[in-house]
Amino acid sequence: MMQPSCISSEAEEEISRHPCYSEEAHRFYARMHIPVAPACNIQCNYCNRKFDCVNESRPGVVSEVLTPEQAERKVRGVAAQLMQLSVVGVAGPGDPLANPEQTFDTFARVKKYVPDVSLCLSTNGLTLYRHVDEIIELGIRHVTITINAIDPDVGQAIYPWVFDEGVRYEGREAAELLISRQLLGLEMLAKLGILVKVNSIMIPGVNDHHLPAVSQRVKELGATLHNVTPLIIAPGSQYEADGRKAPRPKELLNLQELLGRDGMKVMRHCRQCRADAIGLLGQDRNQDFPLEAMEAEPVINEEARAMFQSELDTKIRERVKAKQARRIQAGGPKTRVAVATRGGDKVNQHFGHATEFLIYDTDGADVQLLGVRKIQAYCHGKADCNGDKAATLQEIISILSDCRILLCSGIGDAPRASLNKIGVLPLVRKGGIQEAILESVKYSSYFENINISKG
Ligand code: CLF
Ligand code: SF4
Numbered sequence: 001m002m003q004p005s006c007i008s009s010e011a012e013e014e015i016s017r018h019p020c021y022s023e024e025a026h027r028f029y030a031r032m033h034i035p036v037a038p039a040c041n042i043q044c045n046y047c048n049r050k051f052d053c054v055n056e057s058r059p060g061v062v063s064e065v066l067t068p069e070q071a072e073r074k075v076r077g078v079a080a081q082l083m084q085l086s087v088v089g090v091a092g093p094g095d096p097l098a099n100p101e102q103t104f105d106t107f108a109r110v111k112k113y114v115p116d117v118s119l120c121l122s123t124n125g126l127t128l129y130r131h132v133d134e135i136i137e138l139g140i141r142h143v144t145i146t147i148n149a150i151d152p153d154v155g156q157a158i159y160p161w162v163f164d165e166g167v168r169y170e171g172r173e174a175a176e177l178l179i180s181r182q183l184l185g186l187e188m189l190a191k192l193g194i195l196v197k198v199n200s201i202m203i204p205g206v207n208d209h210h211l212p213a214v215s216q217r218v219k220e221l222g223a224t225l226h227n228v229t230p231l232i233i234a235p236g237s238q239y240e241a242d243g244r245k246a247p248r249p250k251e252l253l254n255l256q257e258l259l260g261r262d263g264m265k266v267m268r269h270c271r272q273c274r275a276d277a278i279g280l281l282g283q284d285r286n287q288d289f290p291l292e293a294m295e296a297e298p299v300i301n302e303e304a305r306a307m308f309q310s311e312l313d314t315k316i317r318e319r320v321k322a323k324q325a326r327r328i329q330a331g332g333p334k335t336r337v338a339v340a341t342r343g344g345d346k347v348n349q350h351f352g353h354a355t356e357f358l359i360y361d362t363d364g365a366d367v368q369l370l371g372v373r374k375i376q377a378y379c380h381g382k383a384d385c386n387g388d389k390a391a392t393l394q395e396i397i398s399i400l401s402d403c404r405i406l407l408c409s410g411i412g413d414a415p416r417a418s419l420n421k422i423g424v425l426p427l428v429r430k431g432g433i434q435e436a437i438l439e440s441v442k443y444s445s446y447f448e449n450i451n452i453s454k455g
Helices: 009-015 068-081 100-113 128-138 171-191 211-220 238-242 249-261 302-329 390-399 413-421 433-443
Strands: 030-033 085-090 118-123 142-146 161-164 167-170 195-202 225-230 335-340 356-362 367-374 405-408 425-428
Touching (some): 068 085, 068 100, 085 100, 100 118, 100 128, 118 128, 128 142, 171 195, 171 211, 211 225, 211 249, 225 249, 249 367, 335 433, 367 433, 405 433, 413 425
Parallel strands (some): 030 085, 085 118, 118 142, 142 195, 195 225, 335 405, 405 425
Antiparallel strands (some): 161 167, 335 356, 356 367
């Protein structure tokens, strides 16, 4: 029987403080990933084990793996300081369920010492069905499964092998086993009321045309949310050797829109975080919380945390209400706006230092987040922003070419001129993103009398 993917009001309440499941929550609430799971039981062609898991992390930087004891100490220390911490997740750097003792021991410790955070697990799903009882017992309410294919013919181009109970499976057989286990795990958890999110990596030429079928199937099985992210190829991976490329932003956007039209709730604000990320999405404050600096017995003021978070809830409710009111007036022509941000829901990043842009559409009343576009920063260190870094700049320009306005906290003359040439108007602003976007709309026709085609 078809199960609706729409979220019940009870579940809405549960996700209201989860920065990944709720777009509004991600502006206010923080997550903490604890890297306690180094081993993996499958091979993905985009991954290189020497680096973080790209299911839930940006490749290229190795995480420090923690023991459950160290993880407990770190979580307690962070919760004592970071009042908006609402979710603690295990997402790697390998697969959490290929390291079940470390993963569940860590969750049990977090539950004991910081009971007010939600526990979140992200897995490739191979052994998920074996751990359903532990998930329920520990009260883990959010589980993410990375499902890139439901057809083994597609899957065999993504997974060269899978290792299960002492047996190594290869080729189509490996993909068939993995897919059947992923779908079984999803169905079992969804039936038990767990909020299951499915992550899929869009791999042009491999699964891009297949992802609508994936979305449909996972919706039928009870997935709450579908998060499609662009391929990030780890250095040294098979896909790097094959010369595979990430999808263009427009291709990803078109796919997300298609899935949304088919009735699936689609996540647009994923930041492809590292397996040890701490803070608001888009921020990584791991370095602010070194393990050595954590007290052995930190004081977690639960009352103060509850009060602080209840104030955040009020702010979120007010924003949702205002958004609904703006939707009623909405309907004018749309302007696409790119925003350079370091997080905190603010325009606060210099163009040259941006590693990602948030992309919004606005009609002057409503502001809608379309997605996140990751880039290589234009300036490195003390480099001069006006210098000739032609290739990087060209890449960034092409990524922003469908936008009318760019909001950033600063920009050099060379990139400003290049953006102007393709009809993107950079505006230097500081402060709240939404306010800046609504204010910027009056400039949306800036290039109209100049002979520039937006294509
Ligand atoms: Fe972490 Fe994943 Fe839980 Fe979120 S991340 S385990 S569901 S708490 Fe979130 Fe990061 Fe995207 Fe993951 S933005 S990569 S979806
Ligand atoms: Fe790498 Fe994660 Fe795939 Fe394992 S599941 S191979 S760690 S991307």
